[in-house]
Amino acid sequence: MSTEKDSELYTVMHARKSVRVYDPNYKISQKDLEEIIQEATTAPSSSNLQAWKFIVIQDDKTKKELRTIANNQEQVExxxxxxxxxxxxxxxxxxxxxxxxxxxxxxxxxxxKDLMINNTNRTYPFASMETRKNIATFDAGLISMQLMLVAKEKGFDTVTMGGFDKVKFAERFELPEHIFPIVLIAIGKAAAPAYGSSRLPLKDIVQFI
Structure with missing residues (x-):
């Protein structure tokens, strides 16, 4: 049985930090980006419906535009x-x-298969848009965390950003009404170390019954 000290998973988990300063000259290949997303899609999702999509923005001009939508966060560019x-x-x-x-x-x-399809068609289409968006948002959190861990295992750094104008993003990238932005993840090579961060003690967040 592995322990925290010799577990590769724990090593990656503890090594992953939110990096905001990147080497602007370092470019990750599209092949690497595809592999990271492919591995991340092993994340669970509600009824396995995989309610996620991705736009991968590599073009420098587009990233500069996105920076204005994302509250001028430098890591976007x-x-x-x-x-x-x-x-x-x-x-x-x-x-x-x-x-x-x-x-x-x-x-x-x-x-x-037939049972699952019938169950899905009896429930999801009749759920409110808000409910379906909540489901998709929850599932996006699962795949986003997995994506960042896969990226770190491959030697890359990431940071998630929820602080951006989602209305302007949807307009800029011409998203249909049922597709909506949830989070941005910057990925690259750190040019400066990330800050460490503390965590609340278990006694403040866990209740065993």
């Missing part, structure tokens, strides 16, 4: 790329594709 994590409030429309693929890959049988 100096990082190698900014990964915009988006939510899909019509995630249920992918249900046939997802569960058919589950059968093809041997994860479930046809009867289970």
């Amino acid at each position: 100096t990082s190698s790329a900014v990964i915009a994590v988006l939510g899909n409030a019509e995630m249920y429309k992918n249900v046939e594709q997802i569960y058919t693929q589950n059968v093809e890959e041997g994860y479930m049988d046809e009867a289970t």
Whole structure:
């Protein structure tokens, strides 16, 4: 049984910090970015509907535009790329594709597939937009954390940014109504060490019953 001292997972978890100063000359390849996102998609999601989408912004001119939308945060422009994590409030429309693929890959049988599709179609389309957006936002948090850990394992640094004008972002990138921005993740190589940060003691946040 591994301990915290010899666990690669714990090493990556503790090494990951929110980096805001990046080497503007360092560029991550699109192949590396694709691999990071692909690995991150192993994150769980509500009914496996994977209510996430991404825009990966590498173009320098576009990053400069985005900086004005993101409260002038320097890392938007100096990082190698900014990964915009988006939510899909019509995630249920992918249900046939997802569960058919589950059968093809041997994860479930046809009867289970049909049951899951029917259950999804009886619930998600009739949920309010607010409820579906909340589901997508929660799932985006799961995949965002996983993405940052994968990035760190590959030797890259990240920081999440919730402080940006989501209305202007949606307008700039011409998002349809059911696709909405949730968080921006800057990714690149640190040019200065990140600040450490403390955590509240367990006695202040956990109750065992």
